[in-house]
Amino acid sequence: MKTDPKGVLTGSHYLDGDFACGEGAMAAGCRFVAGYPITPSTEVVERIANRFPLVGGTFIQMEDELASMAAVVGASWTGTKSMTVTSGPGFSLMMENIGLAAMMETPCVVVDVQRAGPSTGLPTMVGQGDVMQARWGSHGDYELIAMSPQSPQESFDLMIDAFNLSEEYRVPVIILMDECVGHMTEKVVIPPADEIEVTPRRLTEVAPDDFLPYQINGQLVPEFARAGDGYRFHTTGLTHDERGYPGMSVEAQDANVSRLVDKIRVNAGDIVRFDEADTEGADVVVVTYGITARVSRAAIDIARGEGVDVGSVRLVVVWPFPEQRIRELAASVKGFVVPEINLGQLVLEVERCVAGQAVVRSVPHSGGAVHDPQTIAAAIVEVAR
Amino acid sequence: MTVEARPDYAETVEHPMTPFLRMDRIPHVWCPGCGIGTVVRCFASALEKSGIDLDKVSVVSGIGCAGRTAGYLKLDGFHTAHGRAIPFATGLKLGRPELTVTVLSGDGDLVGIGGNHFIHAARRNLDLLVVLINNFTYGMTGGQNGPTTPLSARSSTMPFGNFETPFNLPHLAASSGAPYVARWTSLHVRRLTWSIEEALERKGFRFIEVVAPCPVLYLRLNKLGDGVQRMRYYHDEAEIRNGADPGDAAIDFQGKILCGVFVDEERPTYQELMDEHYGNVLGDDYVPMPLEGGMLGGG
Numbered sequence: 001m002k003t004d005p006k007g008v009l010t011g012s013h014y015l016d017g018d019f020a021c022g023e024g025a026m027a028a029g030c031r032f033v034a035g036y037p038i039t040p041s042t043e044v045v046e047r048i049a050n051r052f053p054l055v056g057g058t059f060i061q062m063e064d065e066l067a068s069m070a071a072v073v074g075a076s077w078t079g080t081k082s083m084t085v086t087s088g089p090g091f092s093l094m095m096e097n098i099g100l101a102a103m104m105e106t107p108c109v110v111v112d113v114q115r116a117g118p119s120t121g122l123p124t125m126v127g128q129g130d131v132m133q134a135r136w137g138s139h140g141d142y143e144l145i146a147m148s149p150q151s152p153q154e155s156f157d158l159m160i161d162a163f164n165l166s167e168e169y170r171v172p173v174i175i176l177m178d179e180c181v182g183h184m185t186e187k188v189v190i191p192p193a194d195e196i197e198v199t200p201r202r203l204t205e206v207a208p209d210d211f212l213p214y215q216i217n218g219q220l221v222p223e224f225a226r227a228g229d230g231y232r233f234h235t236t237g238l239t240h241d242e243r244g245y246p247g248m249s250v251e252a253q254d255a256n257v258s259r260l261v262d263k264i265r266v267n268a269g270d271i272v273r274f275d276e277a278d279t280e281g282a283d284v285v286v287v288t289y290g291i292t293a294r295v296s297r298a299a300i301d302i303a304r305g306e307g308v309d310v311g312s313v314r315l316v317v318v319w320p321f322p323e324q325r326i327r328e329l330a331a332s333v334k335g336f337v338v339p340e341i342n343l344g345q346l347v348l349e350v351e352r353c354v355a356g357q358a359v360v361r362s363v364p365h366s367g368g369a370v371h372d373p374q375t376i377a378a379a380i381v382e383v384a385r
Numbered sequence: 386m387t388v389e390a391r392p393d394y395a396e397t398v399e400h401p402m403t404p405f406l407r408m409d410r411i412p413h414v415w416c417p418g419c420g421i422g423t424v425v426r427c428f429a430s431a432l433e434k435s436g437i438d439l440d441k442v443s444v445v446s447g448i449g450c451a452g453r454t455a456g457y458l459k460l461d462g463f464h465t466a467h468g469r470a471i472p473f474a475t476g477l478k479l480g481r482p483e484l485t486v487t488v489l490s491g492d493g494d495l496v497g498i499g500g501n502h503f504i505h506a507a508r509r510n511l512d513l514l515v516v517l518i519n520n521f522t523y524g525m526t527g528g529q530n531g532p533t534t535p536l537s538a539r540s541s542t543m544p545f546g547n548f549e550t551p552f553n554l555p556h557l558a559a560s561s562g563a564p565y566v567a568r569w570t571s572l573h574v575r576r577l578t579w580s581i582e583e584a585l586e587r588k589g590f591r592f593i594e595v596v597a598p599c600p601v602l603y604l605r606l607n608k609l610g611d612g613v614q615r616m617r618y619y620h621d622e623a624e625i626r627n628g629a630d631p632g633d634a635a636i637d638f639q640g641k642i643l644c645g646v647f648v649d650e651e652r653p654t655y656q657e658l659m660d661e662h663y664g665n666v667l668g669d670d671y672v673p674m675p676l677e678g679g680m681l682g683g684g
Contacts, residue, residue, distance in 0.1 A: 029681040032679060053671050054672060056673065056675065057674065062475075066468075066472070067501070070473045074463070076476070077480070078477060078679075079679075080674075081679070082480065097466055099466075100465060100469075227481060228481050236456065236464035246456065
């Protein structure tokens with residue numbers, strides 16, 4: 001369906017990534033945001049607090065990030081598209097209710113504008129150290145989707161996709177932004193509302209008496225009943241059966257958790273998204289995401305100047321990871337270079353997929369700044385030789 | 386003398402609360418003598434008497450023995466994360482303002498791990514009915530010390546007696562701004578039912594504490610007898626004083642239990658304040674969240 005035009009600020013704007021993200025959420029139809037202030041993400045909710053009263057949305061500043069995430073899960077059960085926004089320390093607190101959202105299969109979006117950690121770290125300075133936390137941060141087995149924008153324009157665009165994917169698969173979708181993109185101001189073009197396609201809540205048409213909240217009928221994603229429509233359903237963070245009732249058995253656990261994982265793993269081919277360039281015949285492929293993708297362009301130019309044939313894969317969707325494509329590329333290249341503003345996180349995933357077929361070189365950075373392109377270029381040249 | 390066989394009531398008589406319960410989940414998990422079932426019964430009776438549209442009622446619980454209540458009531462029921470029932474309920478209420486959103490959970494859940502949410506929800510006067518079942522302990526995990534365990538009472542983590550000062554919950558709620566504050570015990574079934582019914586008619590953050598026995602842990606660890614003996618204690622030591630100062634409602638070990646409706650005031654709710662304020666500041670530009678919620682494509 002087309003989105004509600006009320007939330008769409010059609011036109012060309014000069015916005016930073018945080019503001020663009022807030023506009024993207026509103027354009028996607030988000031009408032409930034709960035958040036707690038934290039640098040460098042606060043501008044997202046400030047933008048929303050400014051605009052929500054004009055578009056029929058409710059923003060509430062909660063007492064902490066535990067409450068913010070819990071409120072988002074609750075609000076989503078009314079069918080209202082819901083999200084929260086935070087940075088590293090708050091993201092850590094949200095893990096509890098991200099797990100609840102995964103277990104209850106609640107569509108929602110969590111924006112994490114990454115700063116350098118651990119702990120309070122460098123509050124105002126960039127990092128990309130939450131990549132593995134986004135994937136594994138809550139306990140137990142579950143799958144979700146994470147996307148990483150490289151520009152304010154993409155911060156807007158990916159919010160639409162994030163909400164749509166969260167509705168389609170009934171999972172939390174994480175936006176792994178970073179401080180640089182969040183605070184970078186560029187041109188952002190917001191299209192007319194009738195060009196914005198949004199995925200509505202997948203409401204069931206089964207009558208309340210016949211409805212089971214987690215019955216899947218051969219699909220991997222169950223249909224949804226929202227609070228207040230007469231379904232009188234039950235849902236729980238406990239392992240549950242298709243009625244939503246607790247089921248304390250090995251069999252119930254296997255059925256429940258396997259499906260939470262399968263609905264993303266089986267559909268990973270439809271979800272993974274990356275920009276691939278110049279990989280044909282390349283000796284070296286640079287795998288990047290977020291702001292580091294832009295820094296790497298300068299490094300690629302330098303390495304080409306030194307005669308190296310370099311290609312690139314920029315992850316738009318970080319999780320699920322494009323395992324298959326990395327495996328294919330590994331068969332034909334000398335090596336991969338993986339620069340990240342952390343001490344080597346996503347590189348582990350690249351190594352896992354490459355499985356010894358090629359060299360994998362991490363280009364770590366502890367955080368607080370982006371890489372010097374020369375450092376990345378040097379790694380590319382070294383791997384090529 | 387011949388004794389006539391008694392009719393099989395289980396087959397011939399339906400429990401009057403059946404329409405409000407998920408009978409396919411009975412028997413429940415609660416121990417003999419536990420007070421939680423009584424509270425569920427009172428809650429369901431109050432809903433019935435209120436005549437409220439049950440399709441629009443949500444019940445939210447956290448974790449623990451009392452956290453299981455949402456699983457037995459035949460309403461839209463949410464069994465959420467430990468301590469997070471109130472913020473989860475906040476999302477439900479703000480996401481679809483026409484809902485009647487209730488929270489049923491325990492003392493450890495709502496004022497231990499969830500204490501911060503409790504005071505802020507009361508401060509904001511969010512439109513939630515919160516029924517807190519206080520058994521003075523963490524029952525589900527085995528009788529550990531809680532934020533309400535009376536001084537000197539034994540618990541599995543205070544085996545030599547509790548030396549921490551417990552919360553006085555009506556005082557906490559009232560001083561945080563709750564416009565309706567009451568306390569009953571699970572012996573006061575009629576008064577509790579009536580109080581829940583009254584609270585359903587009010588708006589804002591309505592708080593009802595129900596003191597209830599945990600025979601298997603709190604009573605056993607303190608050698609206080611069984612659930613029936615606990616009813617005797619409630620009978621002897623509960624003092625009903627409506628309008629009493631909640632500051633006087635602290636509970637000492639085996640001491641007096643002050644009961645009654647302590648606060649019953651009218652105060653604008655979070656949503657009323659929001660609507661009024663934005664209406665004043667933004668005039669016709671203000672677009673409030675539709676009562677049926679903000680779901681794309683409407684309700």
